Amino acid sequence: MSEHVHKDYTGAKFGMWLFLFTEVLLFGGLFVLYAVYLQRYPQEFISAGSELDVRFGGGNTLVLLTSSLFVAMSITALRRGQKTLCQGLLAGTIVSAAIFMVNKFFEWSAKIHHGIYPGSPHMSEIAPGESVFFSIYYITTGLHGIHVVVGALIIAWTMFKIKAGSVNAGDWVVLENAGLYWHLVDLIWIFIFPLYYLILH
Amino acid sequence: MSEQHEHIVSYKLFAIVWSALLLLTGITIWVAQYNLGALNIWVALAIASLKSGLVVSFFMHMKYEQPLFKIALISTLVILAIFIGFTFFDVLYR
Structure with missing residues (x-):
């Protein structure tokens, strides 16, 4: 097929951005919930927040920032014709996503082991402000975790397209949009980390 | 183009x-x-x-995008600010 296929890069990218804006408002709603309850229960939020481990949150911040760097560099690599490097960087991103989720698994397991999970008997005994904190924590980081998994799947799919050659140095908008989605996952975490893990005073 | x-x-x-x-x-x-x-x-x-x-x-790459992208981003942030701000008009003065 040598016929000219019309490609609208601006349209494709703008469509992705419009979708990301809806994601911003989706998570924005959860952050509004956080802000309202923080205003109502400042002391309870501090005592509940201090039970979260900064090492998990900080470690995952490092993992996501680095994975974002990999994705950003992979676009440069693809466009410069460095296909192997590009695939390596994308594989590194998927490994980062896996590390993030394993961290999350251990973090949630420890919390659940201590009886802190939605609907647990312990949650109905602690102060209402603290149980609200943990409920919003689970829904926000849970929804974010789903985004990490979906992002990794999209990147894996993009890697297959690069391998097949349908995404290449001259036609990279699929990788660009997959990257934009991944960066959004990183952006959301940039706000989750200080608000949930660093609320100490 | x-x-x-x-x-x-x-x-x-x-x-x-x-x-x-x-x-x-x-x-x-x-x-x-x-x-x-x-x-x-x-x-x-x-x-x-x-x-x-x-x-x-x-x-x-927002730095390198056309003005349309930047206007859309700023619009979203303004909407988000209205969302948060108007919620707090209620929450703070209730």
């Missing part, structure tokens, strides 16, 4: 941005151990916003 000549961002610039992001993460963890009262949350949000600005501008 050929769009094949869009800006390719160098590895070096990406590495600099990443270093800045790590530095800002370090600063936000460091500041959190001091009790600044209500200021803590605002410092945390300011640093997070700065980090977001770096990610959006460079990693997401």
Whole structure:
């Protein structure tokens, strides 16, 4: 097929951005919930927040920032014709996503082991402000975790397209949009980390 | 209109941005151990916003996009601000 296929890069990218804006408002709603309850229960939020481990949150911040760097560099690599490097960087991103989720698994397991999970008997005994904190924590980081998994799947799919050659140095908008989605996952975490893990005073 | 000549961002610039992001993460963890009262949350949000600005501008190439993209981004942020602001008109003065 040598016929000219019309490609609208601006349209494709703008469509992705419009979708990301809806994601911003989706998570924005959860952050509004956080802000309202923080205003109502400042002391309870501090005592509940201090039970979260900064090492998990900080470690995952490092993992996501680095994975974002990999994705950003992979676009440069693809466009410069460095296909192997590009695939390596994308594989590194998927490994980062896996590390993030394993961290999350251990973090949630420890919390659940201590009886802190939605609907647990312990949650109905602690102060209402603290149980609200943990409920919003689970829904926000849970929804974010789903985004990490979906992002990794999209990147894996993009890697297959690069391998097949349908995404290449001259036609990279699929990788660009997959990257934009991944960066959004990183952006959301940039706000989750200080608000949930660093609320100490 | 050929769009094949869009800006390719160098590895070096990406590495600099990443270093800045790590530095800002370090600063936000460091500041959190001091009790600044209500200021803590605002410092945390300011640093997070700065980090977001770096990610959006460079990693997401917003710096190199057409004005339409920038207008759409600013519109979204204004809507988000209205969302948060109007909620607090109610919450704070109830």
